[in-house]
Amino acid sequence: MSHANVLHGRLYRLYERYVGEPDSQKDVYGYWLFVTGYLVSFAGVAIFLTGLPNAGGSVNVFYWRISVTLAALGFPLAMLGIVLLLPVRWRAVQVTLGGAGLSMLGVLAFQWAYPQHWRTGANYTNEIVALYTVGIAVIAGVAVLVPVVTGKQGMFVEDELLNIADQPPVLIGDSTTGTLFSVFRKTDKDWTWRAIQQDAVADSTRTTGSRATARESVEEVRELVGKAGMLEITTAAFRLYEDDGQWRWVLMQEDGGVVAESGTVYSARDGVEDSVSFTKDTGPNAPVIDIDGAAVDYYREGDDWHWRIIDEDRNPLAGDVDAHADRESATTAVDDFQSLVPDARVLALDGVGAELYEDDEEWRWRVVDSGDRALAASGTAFGERRLAEASADGFFEDIGDATVVEKGSAGFEVFSEGNRWDWRLVDSSEEVVARNSDSATDTEPLVQCAESIADTAADADVVSIEAGDYEIYPGETGWHWRFVTADRTIVADREGGYETPEEAREIIQTVRSQASEADLLEFESSAFQQYKTDDDEWRWRLIDEGGAVLADSGQSYESKAGAGEAMQTLKEKAPDAEILEIETAAFELVRTDDDKWRWRLIDEGGNLIAEGASKHPSRQAARQAMDLLVDLSPDAEVREMADPIFQLYTADGDWAWRYVTVENESIADGTETRGTRDDAAAHVEDVRTAAVGAPVSVVETYAIELAATDTWSWRVFDPSRAVVATGTLQYADRDAALRDIEVLRANADSAPIFEIDSAAIRLTHHDDGFGWVLIDRERNTYARSSTQYGTKPATLDAIERLKELVPDAHTIDFGDAGFELFEDVDGWRWRLLDENERVVATGATPFETQAAAADRIDTVRDFVANASVLEIDDPTFELNYQNDGWIWRLVDGNGNSLAQSIEVYPTRQEARAAMQTLKDQAPEGHVTMAQ
Numbered sequence: 001m002s003h004a005n006v007l008h009g010r011l012y013r014l015y016e017r018y019v020g021e022p023d024s025q026k027d028v029y030g031y032w033l034f035v036t037g038y039l040v041s042f043a044g045v046a047i048f049l050t051g052l053p054n055a056g057g058s059v060n061v062f063y064w065r066i067s068v069t070l071a072a073l074g075f076p077l078a079m080l081g082i083v084l085l086l087p088v089r090w091r092a093v094q095v096t097l098g099g100a101g102l103s104m105l106g107v108l109a110f111q112w113a114y115p116q117h118w119r120t121g122a123n124y125t126n127e128i129v130a131l132y133t134v135g136i137a138v139i140a141g142v143a144v145l146v147p148v149v150t151g152k153q154g155m156f157v158e159d160e161l162l163n164i165a166d167q168p169p170v171l172i173g174d175s176t177t178g179t180l181f182s183v184f185r186k187t188d189k190d191w192t193w194r195a196i197q198q199d200a201v202a203d204s205t206r207t208t209g210s211r212a213t214a215r216e217s218v219e220e221v222r223e224l225v226g227k228a229g230m231l232e233i234t235t236a237a238f239r240l241y242e243d244d245g246q247w248r249w250v251l252m253q254e255d256g257g258v259v260a261e262s263g264t265v266y267s268a269r270d271g272v273e274d275s276v277s278f279t280k281d282t283g284p285n286a287p288v289i290d291i292d293g294a295a296v297d298y299y300r301e302g303d304d305w306h307w308r309i310i311d312e313d314r315n316p317l318a319g320d321v322d323a324h325a326d327r328e329s330a331t332t333a334v335d336d337f338q339s340l341v342p343d344a345r346v347l348a349l350d351g352v353g354a355e356l357y358e359d360d361e362e363w364r365w366r367v368v369d370s371g372d373r374a375l376a377a378s379g380t381a382f383g384e385r386r387l388a389e390a391s392a393d394g395f396f397e398d399i400g401d402a403t404v405v406e407k408g409s410a411g412f413e414v415f416s417e418g419n420r421w422d423w424r425l426v427d428s429s430e431e432v433v434a435r436n437s438d439s440a441t442d443t444e445p446l447v448q449c450a451e452s453i454a455d456t457a458a459d460a461d462v463v464s465i466e467a468g469d470y471e472i473y474p475g476e477t478g479w480h481w482r483f484v485t486a487d488r489t490i491v492a493d494r495e496g497g498y499e500t501p502e503e504a505r506e507i508i509q510t511v512r513s514q515a516s517e518a519d520l521l522e523f524e525s526s527a528f529q530q531y532k533t534d535d536d537e538w539r540w541r542l543i544d545e546g547g548a549v550l551a552d553s554g555q556s557y558e559s560k561a562g563a564g565e566a567m568q569t570l571k572e573k574a575p576d577a578e579i580l581e582i583e584t585a586a587f588e589l590v591r592t593d594d595d596k597w598r599w600r601l602i603d604e605g606g607n608l609i610a611e612g613a614s615k616h617p618s619r620q621a622a623r624q625a626m627d628l629l630v631d632l633s634p635d636a637e638v639r640e641m642a643d644p645i646f647q648l649y650t651a652d653g654d655w656a657w658r659y660v661t662v663e664n665e666s667i668a669d670g671t672e673t674r675g676t677r678d679d680a681a682a683h684v685e686d687v688r689t690a691a692v693g694a695p696v697s698v699v700e701t702y703a704i705e706l707a708a709t710d711t712w713s714w715r716v717f718d719p720s721r722a723v724v725a726t727g728t729l730q731y732a733d734r735d736a737a738l739r740d741i742e743v744l745r746a747n748a749d750s751a752p753i754f755e756i757d758s759a760a761i762r763l764t765h766h767d768d769g770f771g772w773v774l775i776d777r778e779r780n781t782y783a784r785s786s787t788q789y790g791t792k793p794a795t796l797d798a799i800e801r802l803k804e805l806v807p808d809a810h811t812i813d814f815g816d817a818g819f820e821l822f823e824d825v826d827g828w829r830w831r832l833l834d835e836n837e838r839v840v841a842t843g844a845t846p847f848e849t850q851a852a853a854a855d856r857i858d859t860v861r862d863f864v865a866n867a868s869v870l871e872i873d874d875p876t877f878e879l880n881y882q883n884d885g886w887i888w889r890l891v892d893g894n895g896n897s898l899a900q901s902i903e904v905y906p907t908r909q910e911a912r913a914a915m916q917t918l919k920d921q922a923p924e925g926h927v928t929m930a931q
Contacts, residue, residue, distance in 0.1 A: 026093075030084025033077055041074025065114055069107055072132065076103040079139045099138025106132025203902050236863040238276045239870045240269070247272035250844070251279075251860075251867060259863055263831060263839030276869055279841050282817035283832060283864035288857060289818045294805035296334050297812045298327055299837045305330040308786055309802070309809055314822055316786030317802050321773075337774065337783050340759035341806045344774060346799055347372075347754070347762040348792065351747025354392035356385060356755040357777055363388035365395075365753070367725070367744060372762050372779070375740055376716065379723035385755075392753050395716075395724060398701035400748040402716065404741065405697050407707035410690035412450035414443050415699040415719035423450050425668075427690040432721075434687050437658070437666045443698050449667050450696045453659060456644050457691040460659070462684050463639065464648040464677065468632040470512075471641045472504045473662050479504045483610075483636065486649050488658075488666060491628055492601075492610045501640050511601060511610045512633050589622050597622035646684045648677055655680035657687075704741055712737040761799055763792065770795040819857050821850055828853035830860070877915050886911035 015028045022028045048067035076099070083096045109128045236253045249272050251260040260279075266272040291312040298307050304323035307330045308316050318337070324330040347353070349370040356365050362381035365388050366374050378395075382388040405411055407430065414423045417439075423446045425434035434453075440446050463469075465486040472481045477497035481504045482490045492511070498504040589599050596615035599622045602608050616622040644661045654673035657680055658666045670687070674680040697703065699719050706714050711730040714737055717723050731737040754760075756777040764771045769788035772795060773781050789795040812818075816835050821828060827846030830853050831839050843860070847853040875892050885904035888911050892898055905911035 026084050030081045032081070033084060034081030037074040037076070037078030037081060039074070040077060041071050044068065044070030044072070044074060061115055065111065068114075069111060072107045072110065073104070076100045076136060076139060079136065083139065096139050099135045099141075102135030102138065103132050104135070106135060203900060236867040237870045238280075238867050240272055240276070242269075249276050251841070251863060253863060258844040259860060260832075260841045261844055263842050273869075275840055278817070278834065279832060280864055280867065282834075283841070284861045286817040286819050286832060286861075287815075288854060289812060289820045289833075291812070292810075294809040295812045296809050297837065298330055307331075307334050309806060310812075311805065314820065317798070317805070318774075318783045319786040321781045321784055333782070338806055338809065340774060340776075340782060341761070341803055343757070344759040344761045344803075345754060345756065346796065347760050348796060349752070349763075350750070352744055352751050354396065354751060354753045356388050356392065356753065358385075365389075365392040366728070367751075369740070369743060370763070370765065372775070374728045375744060376714075376725040376727050379715075379725055389753055391724075395702070396748045396751045396753075399704075399716065400745045401700060402702040402704050402745065403697045403699060404704045404706060404738075405695075407705045410694045412454065412691075412694055412696040413699050413703065414446045414450065414696065417719060421446050423447075423696075424671075425450075425453075425687065425690055425694065427686065432671050433683070433690055434659075434668050435671055437669050447696050447698065450694075452661075453644075453668055453691050454694050454696070457659075457688050460644050460646050460688070462646045462648065462657075462681055467635070468628075469636050470508045470638040471664075472501045472508070472638065473641045473664075481505075481508050482664065483633065484664065485628075485632070488647075488660065488664060490614070490664065491625060491632070492612060494608075494610050505638060505640075507609055508638050512636070514601070514609075589619055589626070599623070599626040646688075648680050648684070657684050706734065706737060706741075708734065714741060763795055765792075772799055821853050823850070830854075830857050888912070888915040 011028055011032055012022070015022055015031055019031060044067045047063055047070065080096060080100045083093065088096075106128055109124070109131060113124045113128060236251060236259065238249050238251055240247065240249050242248075246265040246267065247269055248265055249262045250258050253259050262272065262275055264275075266275065291310065291314065294309055294311050294317060296307060297310050298305060300306070301323070305325070305327050306320055306323060308319040310316050320330070320333060324333060349368070352367050352369050352375065354365045355368055356363060358364075359381065362383060363385045364381050365378045367376040368374050378388070378391060380391075382391060405413070408428050410425070410427045412423050412425050414421060416422075420439035420441065421443050422439050423436045424432045427433050436446060436449060465484065468483055468485045468491060470481055470483050472479060474480075475497070479498040479501050480494065481498075482493035484490050494507065498507070586602055589597060591597055592615055594615070596617060597619045598612045598615050600608055600611035612622060612625050614625065616625060641662060644659060644667075646657050647660050648655055648657050650656075651673055654675060655677050656673045657670050659668035660666050670680075670683060674683055702716050702718060702724060704714055704716050706712065711732060712734050713730055714727040715723055716725040727737075727740075729740065731740075756775075759774055759776045759782065761772050761774055764773060764784075766788070769790050770792055771785040771788050773785075774783045775781050785795075785798070787798070789798060817840070818833050820831050820833055822831065823829075824846070827848055828850045829846050830843045832841040834840050843853070843856065845856070847856065875890065875898075877888055877890055885906055887901045887904055889900040890898045901911065901914060903914070905914065
């Protein structure tokens with residue numbers, strides 16, 4: 001499209017938007033000339049007002065010239081626009097253009113003369129002003145003054161148009177015949193009239209949105225009528241035509257109605273001719289394709305073959321995945337598909353499922369998700385299918401509660417073995433470096449124990465006890481001390497409730513100094529004791545064999561003799577009691593209430609400073625324990641134990657360690673011994689590193705371990721850390737791995753366990769809906785759905801229908817061509833397909849029923865067989881038989897109908913004569929616009 005046409009269209013659209021519908025092009029151009037002139041004049045005045053003076057106040061010649069020129073140009077342009085808006089004849093427009101030209105010459109003369117020949121030298125001011133003024137006068141005089149002065153409107157002004165209500169009926173389409181009285185003046189100046197019979201001979205086949213466009217359509221027809229040829233259609237005919245570089249054809253019957261049209265467009269004339277030839281050659285004998293239930297449809301794309309399953313409405317049900325080299329291989333693929341579909345299991349996983357499969361005569365299972373991704377595989381193989389199924393069932397039963405741990409990060413794992421619970425400490429290299437000392441029936445104490453070690457291991461000292469040591473430790477009532485051996489046996493203790501560790505240390509020093517010198521006081525039943533108090537006074541008491549005080553002196557005596565005399569007085573009442581004099585510290589062996597024995601150490605003042613921590617079955621056993629303190633105490637270290645400790649000790653010649661609390665409870669042990677003390681100490685440091693701040697996880701049945709190298713992966717292990725399942729995917733980040741783990745845990749309760757015997761139909765889900773694919777156990781894909789379904793239930797229904805129809809599906813084979821019936825939004829139609837199922841022709845008319853469309857095919861066969869081939873390059877008149885008579889039509893080179901006869905003529909000759917009359921008279925016909 002040229003720039004002029006583009007501008008023309010834009011001016012029309014702007015006029016219609018802001019003014020209204022124009023009566024003619026003259027109105028549009030007149031309006032925009034008036035606007036342009038107004039703007040140009042306004043611009044000149046604006047420049048004159050804003051840019052005329054120089055800085056010194058003198059006249060700026062340049063701005064003065066520009067402002068005057070613009071103002072002078074704008075005025076005649078605006079007046080010319082006004083003239084075009086008036087209902088003047090073309091001769092008036094011509095005169096006006098002449099006046100505008102004179103004014104323009106005046107403007108050019110001003111540009112040439114100013115300022116030299118305007119102010120100084122030869123002065124042409126009067127001539128230039130006169131030339132410009134004459135031009136303006138011509139414009140104004142022709143447009144306005146001449147009709148007024150002469151009183152002759154018709155000279156320059158158009159005749160007034162009549163209102164549409166006053167138009168003859170034949171002119172406004174209310175009648176096809178009528179009479180018009182024409183009043184006119186003859187050459188002798190006398191007036192007369194003539195009655196004219198009016199007959200409407202042609203109608204436009206198109207309507208337009210505006211009167212101006214309708215008039216342009218009339219002008220187009222007037223131009224085409226004169227050069228249009230004549231085409232008589234006596235039988236059906238193929239008409240070839242070109243439209244914007246694309247070729248098409250339509251099949252017309254003798255009455256001009258379109259029966260069929262080409263199924264596609266062609267870039268060259270040879271293509272459309274080949275299409276017509278194919279239709280004429282194959283159409284008369286082409287069979288109607290009839291599908292009962294479902295059918296197999298083979299087709300080609302380039303050099304490749306494909307197949308699909310379609311139902312009786314030719315809706316695609318299934319299709320192949322890959323192209324085939326020839327039809328034979330495509331047929332083999334269809335045979336495989338038809339044999340596999342009936343027994344194929346439908347896999348409609350909402351989350352995950354376990355697939356059982358055989359591998360080298362052993363059975364395994366793998367976890368697959370709804371997208372058929374294998375998320376994990378069993379860690380072991382099974383000799384029987386039922387064992388693999390039981391393993392998968394147990395896996396799904398407990399994996400939902402599995403805890404997630406990190407590989408490469410140390411942590412405590414609380415796990416069960418039978419009915420007992422234990423914990424282990426795993427370091428960053430997944431080596432178990434520590435275990436609990438005692439099992440429990442519940443997880444809570446073990447969790448607390450592990451958390452305690454994680455909190456205290458950083459400050460725990462590493463100690464070793466060669467024989468026995470004193471330990472000072474805090475308790476609820478203050479500080480206490482105990483004497484322990486290397487195996488953590490408490491030989492002696494004293495829960496004295498000392499306020500400070502130093503007080504306890506002083507008592508220990510007393511015990512160490514007096515234990516080796518203390519006498520052993522032994523008595524059978526009871527005994528009197530004399531002892532000196534801290535105030536250097538003497539007292540006495542009567543004790544039984546269990547060390548309980550039966551009687552006391554009640555007062556102090558200045559001398560030992562005084563205490564003895566008082567004691568002798570009481571001894572008469574206890575003649576069997578022995579008399580024990582305590583001048584230094586002494587050990588006592590005493591019997592307990594439960595007939596056990598224990599020892600205790602009392603100082604010279606009779607104060608208990610130490611006692612055996614355990615009861616013994618005999619006096620001899622208690623004495624041996626006492627002797628152990630006496631033997632070990634001199635070389636024993638004194639240690640303040642405010643926090644737990646790592647204790648190193650020997651076991652069968654090797655070194656081991658235990659973790660001991662302040663309460664003397666061993667709560668953790670190493671998992672293996674070391675050859676030397678230094679090795680054991682080094683291992684303790686490794687354990688400390690792993691334990692400090694380590695998280696505590698409870699592994700009831702399974703744990704899921706996340707591992708990171710270059711990518712992320714995961715695996716599942718049981719309480720014994722045996723691998724139950726291994727993730728089969730690698731993930732770019734931790735979150736991606738956790739998403740799949742969460743899918744597994746969230747859907748484990750409802751996960752099915754299945755086996756693919758030969759094939760399975762697996763549902764697929766995409767953004768545009770649901771579908772399915774047919775796969776075997778090796779995941780080879782045989783077919784897929786040809787349609788996407790909106791919901792999962794709709795997909796399952798489609799699969800069930802497919803399984804019913806596919807086994808009996810026959811092959812569509814119609815040779816070179818075949819007619820097919822199909823339904824669209826307008827109704828039932830037919831189309832002609834070639835051997836590759838490309839649409840060659842399609843019916844132009846829809847039918848309400850399939851049967852009616854099928855009946856139409858028989859008629860089409862006859863039309864095709866007898867149809868001629870026509871090619872229209874230029875406008876053409878066509879004679880068609882219609883409604884028991886003949887009509888004519890005018891069509892352009894693209895086959896578009898422009899006009900047709902109003903009357904139906906009884907004979908071809910009459911129709912042709914009417915057409916010839918229009919052809920002769922229309923090019924010079926008068927155009928009148930009814931409004």
